[in-house]
Amino acid sequence: MLEVSNLRKVYGPDPNAAPAVADLNFTVAEREFVSILGSSGCGKTTMMRCLSGLSPATSGEVTLEGRKVDGPPKDLAFVFQDYSRSLLPWMTVRRNISFPLRYKGVDRRAADAATEEALDAVALSGRGDRYPWQLSGGMQQRVAIARALAYRPRVLLMDEPFASVDAQTRSGLEDLLLDVWKRYEITVLFVTHDIDEAIYLGDRVLVLRPPANVGHEVSVGLPRPRHQVETKREPEFGRLRGELFAALEHRPVAS
């Protein structure tokens, strides 16, 4: 459903300058969960901005269900790392979630219903009247996820969304994400620095090498539903971790 073909992105006016993304090709199937790993500065955020239509590609293209992405598609939502900047502090949690829906033209009743359902999905039903700054970091990130879900996207792009929360909150958010991914039947692209998180969540893991292109790819055959302790104890989990670690280090990958 999502196809990236020969994507290239060069910042600045000189097209011959070093690209942030070059020769990037991959496809994502409907309802697939694809994790993306890559070293710092290799171009992951740039790639996500091109996929979301927020940043124009220098060449190549991204298509979503056969249609070229040349601006933010209405079927797509994104959640970024910095929730403190993505939520509007002067609006209540409920308004933060419903605002994009109203902006999209959804009528008030439907927007309110979608907002309540999304709040419930992220276990924040009782917090709709709070302001973001009255919530913990993990709760704020759940609001950002609820906002994306209420929007009813078919594709969800997430750029290191759990990087700024503590380890325990993070595992809770991972399981919440897997739950809503299944329930809402969405397609997810999830950028992370964390090898374990990439394996735990994904159907597939892509390793980007600078300038962002797919240097290695693994399919994750671990059964679902996944379990934070049991899944990570599986020998296959350990094998994948070793393979991805070597791929990130640009070492030959043992098969």
Ligand SMILES: Nc1ncnc2c1ncn2[C@@H]1O[C@H](COP(=O)(O)OP(=O)(O)OP(=O)(O)O)[C@@H](O)[C@H]1O
């Ligand atoms: N707006 C910009 N203008 C110019 N260069 C940029 C801009 N944004 C990013 N870059 C450059 O593009 C390259 C890739 O950056 P990008 O933020 O996409 O990497 P990343 O893999 O997401 O990094 P990190 O994991 O540290 O967030 C870097 O060399 C960066 O300096």
